[in-house]
Structure formats: C-alpha cells, structure tokens
Amino acid sequence: MKRSAVDAVIRGLKRAGVSIVCYLPDSLFKELYPALDADPDLRTIRVTNEGEGAAICGGVFLSGKRAVLIMENSGLRAAVEPLARMGLGAGIPVVMLMSYRGEFGENNWWAIPHGITMEPILDALRIPFQVIREEERIERALTEAFSWSYAAYYHAAVALGGEIVR
Amino acid sequence: MKRFACMQLLASRLQHELVILSLGGSVDEWYNAAPHMRAASLFQQQLGCVTPQAFGLACGLPHRRVVALDTDGGMMFNLGILATLGNERPKNLFIVVWDNECYLSIGGPPTHTASGRVDLAAIARGCGVEQAFTARTLEEFAAHCTAGLAAQSPYLVIAKVEASVEPNIKRKHSDGREDKYLFVRHVEATEGIVIMGPSEHN
DSSP: OOHHHHHHHHHHHHHTTEEEEEEOOOSTTTTHHHHHHHOTTOEEEEOSSHHHHHHHHHHHHHHTOEEEEEEETTHHHHHHHHHIIIIIIIOOOOEEEEEOTTSTTOOOGGGHHHHHHHHHHHHHTTOOEEEEOSGGGHHHHHHHHHHHHHHHTSOEEEEEOGGGTO | OOHHHHHHHHHTTOSSOEEEEOSSHHHHHHHHHOGGGSTTEEEOOOTTTHHHHHHHHHHHOTTSOEEEEEEHHHHHHTTHHHHHHHHHOOSSEEEEEEEOSBOGGGTOOBOGGGGSOOOHHHHHHHTTOOEEEEEOSHHHHHHHHHHHTTOSSOEEEEEEOOSOOOSSOOOOOOOHHHHHHHHHHHHHHHHTOOSSOOOSOO
16 A cells, blocks of 8 residues: 555544554555554554454444454455344444455455455445545545444445555 | 352442443343343343453443453354453453353353363463453452452453353343443443434434
8 A cells, every 4th residue: 555545544534533443454454554553543453353353343332432443355254243243233333444355456366255255245234335446535435434334323344445455 | 159149249349330241141140130230231142242342342431440241152252352352451341251161042052161171261361361260159259350340451250150040030121222222321421422423414
C-alpha cells in the first residue's frame, strides 16, 4: 500500500469515530499495521484469529466506543461463526476492513479460495459491502460503512482491492 | 462444588460490575442467582466469544470492572484469547470458567478437561496470564472472587463444578436482542453515554 492509501484508511477510521483496532496482520495491508500501531489516537489489539477479533469488536460496541476489525478477506471465513451469532442473534455489529486477496490479477494459487469465497460469504450473512479500488474513495467508504452499521445494528464491510493493495 | 452456590457467592459481591456470560445451563442459574445484576449482565450464546467480548467491553470501559462467566467448552473453543490477554493485560477483567468437564446442555458428553490431563489454568499461565488458578471448594472460589474483583491484571479462576443444573429455577424468557437492549441501556444509564442513539430523522 502507498503511504497515501494508508493515510486515507486512518483518516476514514478517525472520521468514523474509531478508537480501537483489532487486527490479524496480512501481506497486502503490511504497511497499514505499523501505521495503526504508531498512531497515538488508536489502540491496536493483535488477535490470534479473526473470530476472536470480531468478538472483541462486539464487546467494544457494547462499551460505546467504536472498533474496526482489519484482516485479509480469508479472515472472514474464520469469523463467520461469531459474526452470525452476534449479528443475527443479538444485533451486535462489527465493521470490517479487509484486503481483497484472490481477485483478478492474483498470482498466488493459495489465495484463489479467498477471492472465490469472500463475496458469497458476505452475501450469505446479508452483510452489505463495498469493494474499493480507488484510493480517493477509501475515506468515504469507511465512514459510510459505520453510518450504515450504526443505523442497522448489523455488520458492514469494506474490501480494498486493485491498485490500492498491489 | 455446585455452580449455583458459586454464582450466589459471586453475585453477593457484585454491584457496579458488568457481566458477560455463556450459553447453557448457567444462563438460568445466573438469572436466578443474581437478579440485581439482570440489566448489568449480557447473556450471550456463542462458544469462544464470551471472554473476547468481555475483554472488548473492558477495553472500552477501562474504569469499570468486567466479569466474564465462561465455560470449559467455551474457553477451549478459542484458547487464543488467553495469549491475547497475556499480552494486552487488562486491569479490569475477572474471568470465571465454569468447568463441569462436559457439554452439559446437550446431554453431557465429556470435554477435554474430563481426562484430568488438560489444565486450563496452566494453559492460561503459559500464555502470560499469571494470575490463573483452579478452585475446587467454595472457600477457594470465594478467595479468588475477592482477589479477582480487585486485581490490576487479568485474573482467571477455573471453577471445578458438578455437572448439574439447579432444579426448580425460573426460566429467562428474553432472546439475544432483548438482552442486548437491556444491557446497552444499563451501560448508557450508568456511564452517562449514548451507545444506541436516535436517528437523524424520526
């Protein structure tokens, strides 16, 4: 990621009121994680799997603070169980920012499942999402995801793909 | 040691704390053992999420004591949270794990703690949660409640309890959504904050 894209993500998160970031690091966002760690206005929490991260974000929601879960899109598969239970069972929302591994242009065989499964899983959970491939749209997509999520009390997702992450 | 007796003992020490608890027989037991904590307790339904949610809540409200009432099955579903807690070191999180060595709510097939070889407190200590203990008597459990509710680093007690549910207790009728609203409104009222506020237009 370019520094300008990293900055756009952090600006969007702050405009959305985020103060806590849960993440499991990945390669496409590798420049993002140290920038989040270094930001004095954000508390970062490294988790052992994305389901744990989703549950922590759900707990943060209950405190009145705002959290985001940042991960590779493969993490969505690990997070399905808590997302389904919290979202559909209790109306506890989690906003997710994920890197779009496995979209057209992918040249790693192991990443193909991530591209094939991401959108159908989001659809199966009825989670609205935007795929963003232009840097100038990042900030607005993040604030819109939070607006929707805090009106619906349900999860929302933003996936960053294309030239933003390659 | 009976879980219900442990709950009554713990409940008598709670006033301003917030509680997140697991699914299963412990739901109705806590509902009966801690009626004064009804709105301050979030009854959740998912294995592996109770302690992570309680940790998230504790992060958001660092001045407030949070109690997680987890289970052996729930904790083993996501042992990774112990490593996260070992490094994050919240000062306001007390975790009780009701360990009845079985999945009681589905009829009682054993969990891995039933073998006697799996030691959840030792796993927690190995993850850096130094204050992690096993209680086998009410006296031990009471002492850990006193310490855990005052601890300045994550505190975990594995409560070895019988595989039984207290008979003839009231059933909780609410679902996950009603429980969430009750809990959120309680947090809002006691913290003086807005979590689920009004729409832009009515």
